[in-house]
Amino acid sequence: MPSFEDVLKEQKSVFSNKGALSPHFVPDELPYRENEIRKLMVCLAPALSGQKAKNVFLYGKTGTGKSSSTRTVIKKLEDEKNERVKVIYMNCRVYDSRYKVLQKVITAFHPSFAKTGYSFAVLYERLLDWLEKDGKQLVVALDEVDMVKDLDNLVYTLTRANDDLTNGGIAIIGISNKVDFKQRLDARSRSSLCEEEMVFQPYNAEQLKGILSKRSEIAFQDTAVQESAINLAAAVAASENGDARYALLLLLRAGELSDAEKLDNVTDVQVEKSRKSAEEDKAFEIISTLPEHQQLLLYSIATLASEVAYKRLVEEGGEKLYFSGEVYERYAAVAKKLGKEPRTSRWYREYLKELEALGLINTVQSGKGIRGHTTLIRLSYEPQRVKQVIETKVLGE
Ligand SMILES: Nc1ncnc2c1ncn2[C@@H]1O[C@H](COP(=O)(O)OP(=O)(O)O)[C@@H](O)[C@H]1O
Ligand SMILES: [Mg+2]
16 A cells, blocks of 8 residues: 555656746746847837837847747836737737738737638728727737748738828837848838847857756756756757757756656756757658658668668667668668659669758768778668658558
8 A cells, every 4th residue: 555655756746847947938037138128128118108119120049038038028018007008919820911910919909800701901990090099009029920921011011000090100029030031021021120120149058057047946846956957958959059948948858757767856867868859859850851752761771770680781889880782772672662663873872962961861981891882871860760750650550
């Protein structure tokens, strides 16, 4: 029979508030972003004195704090409790057209507009009426704005509204993870949207350490996270584009591993395991979107790898390498079996180059000992898993 002590021990967790590691959590403080926050506040401040706020465009790689900084500033603006200042934040993955954006804005003050069916013109007129009535200043924050299909139209509409209004105004905060996105806008909407511009730089390892330490205090039990864990997660994320979201994800997964293994601590060992599995997830996503023949080729390597009877494989430092010629033969056989015409060996060499560029395989030239010069291939990920991914995603097994 279990004792309560046993039961409690089973439920023990290294986390004290796991939600604090979720991407939706906005911390009270955003260290290293004081300047960006101030600059954004300067852009929006005119709204508080009845002037149109400045349009501003924020960009930078994923996980550099754009969304969090924006939401922090929005909260500060709302805390001012100015009846004539309205702020609406949305993610354009969901609101991905001019119509949907406009509808989202309007439902904030007319909930009945949530159902579709109103023409664009009706929505637009309603919006103007609402703003005009007591001279409201509206700030529309469009996160991941590059997802809007007809963005030039949307920017044009929101900008033109300011000319149609005799009272009140609309300003746009545009946010994008795509650094080169601006170039895809037409010149007119670019100059409207980018009245002010802010670039969010990637965090370095030192900054990521600071972010992780602070967050650990909220998310984990006292002393559960060892410094080695934070150092490694920060270093890994710094080398991957300085992405704070990835750093936090590594720590979350590491904590989950510690819980699963019933450990009291999170160390670099769990972080390293999380990094491996996060990397695999990414690789498998790439594999599932590869062109068919490249998938068949990878599949062939994976089948060779899992055959113990495969005699010709060369072991080098514990790693299995396969002869290019034999991989090609296997690929041709697999393709035929599936009723597909195998590509020529010239294509095959192209495919190898592409798979190598994606980090899915490695090729090396053999030394003289092995059959003169030949190409040897190494699979970067666990053959069983690679096989599995391709079987479920491609062969539909
Ligand atoms: N300066 C910071 N301090 C604390 N946490 C941060 C900071 N910058 C980013 N984060 C955290 O990293 C994650 C990603 O930040 P986010 O603002 O969503 O980045 P972006 O929008 O640029 O992709 C969030 O969980 C956020 O809480
Ligand atoms: Mg974001």
